[in-house]
Amino acid sequence: MTGTSVMNGPRCAASISWVTAPIMAGAQAWSFSGGSAAVLVLHGFTGTPQSMRPLAQAYAGAGFTVELPLLPGHGSALEDMLPTRFDDWAGAAEFAYMELASRCSPVLVSGLSMGGTLACKLVVDHPEIAAAIVINPLLDPPEQALVDLLAGLLESGEQVAPGVGSDISRPGVQELAYDGTPIAAALSLFEGVGELATQLSRICCPVLLFSSRQDHVVPPSSGDLLERAARGPLQRVWLERSFHVATLDLDRETVEKTSVRFALEVTGGLSSLQTLETGRRGGQCPQSGRETQPER
8 A cells, every 4th residue: 555755734724823843853744545434543742643653554554544633732842832722632633533524434533642532522522433542541630639739830930840751661762742741731631631521421432442551641540431431332452561652662563453453343344454464464554645744
């Protein structure tokens, strides 16, 4: 399966207006034109599409059309993220989903960390979504003590706390993420998570949930909450060797293969899996596709 790699204008409204610094190398949005079934892939808080690109390419290798947007405030400079809020990221995810759904059906959503939060919000708001595949999603609101601590720092004039990116056990692998956490943006995320947590029982589609045994960013209680609340069929896969960013970690292959098989099962394309794997004995996912950059 081939494609062309070009630098295009924005596919998503969220990619306009907020950029003040150049996009980091490797942080660009990524798209792939495949079949009628599609997957919207969403990265995490302070991260970039780099953390999800291998999984996005795995979906593309299975024949799916894929959109992996760069969320507002991410992938350029930390200063760009300071004014962004949960509604900005949720709005960008909504825009990307609606655009993708206008030309593809069925559509699945897949996300890591905050990307998993946004994926679940999309499923709550759009019951027509075929399935959700989430990796260490943030769904359980943090302890009030943490919220109070961050609010106190913000009131004292601090805007940035230590970063949460690149929680990876695999030596030599680095997530492309900011080295700081914008406090006001984080508090906004927690508010959004708190609201979403009360709506998870509206999730009726099939869900594939990956949970890392050792996660230093999002506790397993988020996965526990989703497992209890979701009303549709839910499959939980525990990752024994990976930390939070499991899509780049030691269980990366498990995440990719299990996600692709699940997506094919949901969309009725499992019969093509044997042919696909026979044609990809080397295990290589397509590296081509479309990188997109915001307009200046």
